Amino acid sequence: MTELHLMTVAELSASLRSGGISSVELTRAFLERIERHQRELNAFITVSPDRALADAARADEQLAAGRGGPLTGIPIAHKDIFCSRDEKTTCGSRMLANFVSPYDATVVRRLREAGAVCLGKTNMDEFAMGSSNETSWFGPVRNPWDPARVPGGSSGGSAAAVAARLTPAATGTDTGGSIRQPAALCGLTGLKPTYGRVSRYGMIAFASSLDQAGVLALSAEDAALLLSAMAGFDERDSTSVELPVPDYAAELAQPLKGLKIGVLREFFAGLDASIEQLIRAALDELHAQGAVLKEVSLPHLPLSVPTYYVVAPAECSSNLARFDGVRYGHRCEKPRDLLDLYQRSRSEGFGAEVKRRIMIGTYVLSTGYYDAYYLKAQQVRALIAADFERAFHEVDVVIGPTTPNTAFALGARTQDPVTMYLSDIYTIGANLAGLPAISVPCGFAEELPVGLQIIGPHFAEGRLLNVAHQYQRDSDWHLRVPRGFG
Amino acid sequence: MDWDTVIGLEIHAQLSTRSKIFSGSATTYGAAPNAQANLVDLAYPGVLPVLNAEAVRMAVKFGLAINARVARRSVFARKNYFYPDLPKGYQISQYELPIVSGGAVDIVLEDGEMRRIGITRAHLEEDAGKSLHEGLAKLTAVDLNRAGTPLIEIVSEPHLHSAKEAVAYLKKIHTLVRYLSICDGNMQEGSFRCDANVSVKPRGSEKLGTRAEIKNVNSFRYVERAINYEVARQIELLEGGGKVLQETRLYDPDRGETRSMRSKEEANDYRYFPDPDLLPLEIDQPYIDAVAATLPELPDQKAQRLMSEYSLSPYDAGVLTTSMELADYFEVVVRDLGGQPKLAANAVIGELSGLLNRDGVDISQSRISPGSLAKLLSRVVDNTISGKIAKDVLEAMWDEGREADAIIEARGLRQITDASAIEAAIDKVMAANPTQLADYRAGKEKLFGFFIGQVQKATGGKANPARLNELLKKKLSG
Secondary structure, three states, X not given: OXXXXXXXXXXXXXXXXXXXXXXXXXXXXXXHHHHHHHHHHOOEEEEOHHHHHHHHHHHHHHHHOOOOOOOOXXXXXXXXXXXOOOOEOOOOOHHHOOOEOOOOOHHHHHHHHOOOEEEEEEOOOHHHOOOOOOOOOOOOOOEOOEOOEOOXXXXXXXXXXXXXXXXXXXXXXXXXXXXXXHHHHHOOEEEEOOOOOOOOOOEOOOOOOOOOEEXXXXXXXXXXXXXXXXXXXXXXXXXOOOOOOOOHHHHOOOOOOOOEEEEEHHHOOOOOHHHHHHHHHHHHHHHHOOOEEEEEOOOOHHHHHHHHHHHHHHHHHHHHHHOOOOOOOOOOOXXXXXXXXXXXXXXXXXXXXXXXXXXXXXHHHOXXXXXXXXXHHHHHHHHHHHHHHHHHHHOOEEEEEOOOOOOOEOOOOOOOHHHHHHHHOOOHHHHHHOOOEEEEEEEEEOOEEEEEEEEOOOOOHHHHHHHHHHHHHOOOHHHOOOOOOO | OXXXXXXXXXXEEEOOOOEXXXXXXXXXXXXXXXXXOOOOOOOXXXXXXXOOHHHHHHHHHHHHHOOOEEOXXXXXXXXXXXXXXXXXXXEEEEOOOOOEEEEEEEEEOOOOOEEEEEEEEEEEEEOOOEEEOOOOOOOOEEEOOOOOOEEEEEEEOOOEOOXXXXXXXXXXXXXXXXXXXXXXXXXXXXXXXXXXXXXXXXOOOOOOOOOEEEEEEOXXXXXXXXXXXXHHHHHHHHHOOOOOOOEEEEEEOOOOEEEEEEEOOOOOOOOOEEOOOOOOEEOOHHHHXXXXXXXXXXXXXXXXXXXXXXXXXXXXXXXXXXXXXHHHHHHHHHHHHOOOHHHHHHHHHHHHHXXXXXXXXXXXXXXXXXXXXXXXXXXXXXXOOOHHHHHHHHHHHHHHOOOHHHHHHHHOOOOEOOHHHHHXXXXXXXXXXXXXXXXXXXXXXXXXXXXXXXXXXXXXXXXOHHHHHHHHHHHHOO
């Protein structure tokens, strides 16, 4: 039998329900692995052994009574952006370093109700602002494939934890690529659902019109199992969509014959040759399975990054105003007056990248600049969305690379925000258009994982998971384990 | 130089929904501090607003009542600024696309002239909390019970030209929101309050002067005083060669003056943008029609009907329709009395309102039911008592809580209509006042009133006035 930590959620689920293993046993195994590798990777901000073991024991009772579902007893980890009741929820920031949430995010509640056991909360870029997990107040996370390199961000802790097999799967959030980019850099399957598919309630907001919760897992099948439990309308989130949630796992087996794949011209311009080669090889594989390839162009897509860096900071400048030192979170020592309280609490509580974005956002919303920046960006955003819509009249999904590079060295881009922002050049488009997108491992360039990105029309998660699953059926890139974590 | 005054009002009316506009917390006034603030109101990390449908219905009702356009699509926007009683660091309001725009109401000026006052827009927004300073040395406490209470902000065109007009308009809106049952109108508790934008310009000039905004005035009297003070201040400033600054001013009722709060330069840049947590609010025609079907008879319609149905004067109809309850009360009195609308209107507007004012209560708390008032008035109609006696009986009814007939009987107030009894009283008075009688008969007819007074004094005011008149005339002329 394969060692427990190398098994997928689907495999573990079968073992739990057949009584081959217990959830307590499984939970203990992963808790031990976390303990062993925490110092090296720094993937977790909080680990909750007592709570996890108690939940696992409860899951075992359910399983014994034959009342277990596909996720009952499965250990998972939550990105520390999701509020979890009576636990620290820090969002990777000094501002919330001691914040204990009085409530559960809808994602947390739904996964708990589905029987999943939460091992702890994973590290992340501060307030999800970053592409390398280096902006975290709790220190950087290291990439299990090469500890001198970043895991990507902002869901870097979740990615590193799953890649190092410290948890079978983890939640993440994706505002401009924060699930897909670390999934690509860590060799994982990372799904960002359609905007509105998963409730944002209890997920600490970065940019409300772009944020979406999703999954980092070993396989598309695992992502399907988690998404089925997480997705669905929530009356507490007015932007969540009132559509039934399909059984994603049931759609996986559909053959790809006749699938029309759009190959994104803009995503290959100037792309690193070794990455391009792997993407082309994956496309060939899909073609061999019966898919039809067709080149498509999204002319406005190259404007994604500047558009995003107006819209996202604008929303964040307002979303983060609530962190004022008055009701919760960091408060400066001995404030002289109200202004001093605000200024020092926020200056001390937020890191440099968060401050940079708050300032950019405040600027682009100011009188006299609103039309030139915010309004213009919204117009370009509409053009980008229209480009995708046109493309989806011709093809079922579009495919390209997830990132322009493999994992870069720690510290390599911290002094140059613009280069850092360009890490998300291929992922931001899906956020601006609200589309579902998935990154799947498609090979290695100089021993570092490379991700293939599949983007679909709104609510086509089932199709994306199906394509990814069919690709993974005939490849094993997604099952490779970093050295030292096998 | 002569000056024209230009005033526009921004009225904030708290909508009387049971829960807040974006959260499920209750909106009851007077709860212990922060007892009605949940995680959404406290702006905890991760929480999201959900729009209260009842607040939307009330705003639509208001829009229909002022003949405005109800937007098929309106958008909530964030107004960003830092303040301790604003937990999110922004207020959710409506900015570019409000739910209601382009309406009007009619007001009647003192000289009876009617004026139409345009309403630019009315939008939905949330109220802020309250900062408390009393009894806290060097500290500020924050009570967020009010945070998130739904408001409609009603913005008038600058169509008002005096403090009196402004108050008439304010009262009209006050009446309207209570007719619509969308706001309790309680100004002391802050459920209904207003900001006044005031400027002056040389008479006849087209160009508007620089305006000052007077914030948060919470009584009709203060609005009038604050505007009058501000107009005088601006004229004095301009005539002295000075300039009016665009600024926000606060009215101090104790000193009867307005004071500068912050200048334009210090004003916040609110950085409005559409709230991405809330979808655009979309409303269709069937919904609007359904709300329209729930509109009550509105004050102007009711006044018209009272005038045509009961032949009331515009003044009487206007006063009776200032509140729906007052008009209802009047109509029950007329119904129970079987007519006599003028008599009923006078009693309600005059004596009864006097008693209400004396005790500081409104018509819904009247100690005399309309049925009881009708019985009293029927005793005037059937000549049991005179109108003058009726006033005393009414006051006794109010104070003692008894019916008119019981008081009339107990105090022996029944009117004397019997000719022989009145004649006997007249004879006595004539006998007691021979000089006056002689003077009268010599042509000093003014003394007729003296005799009336003497007879009524003798009868305790109970002689039927018409009968007394007739008999006295006959007796005096010998």
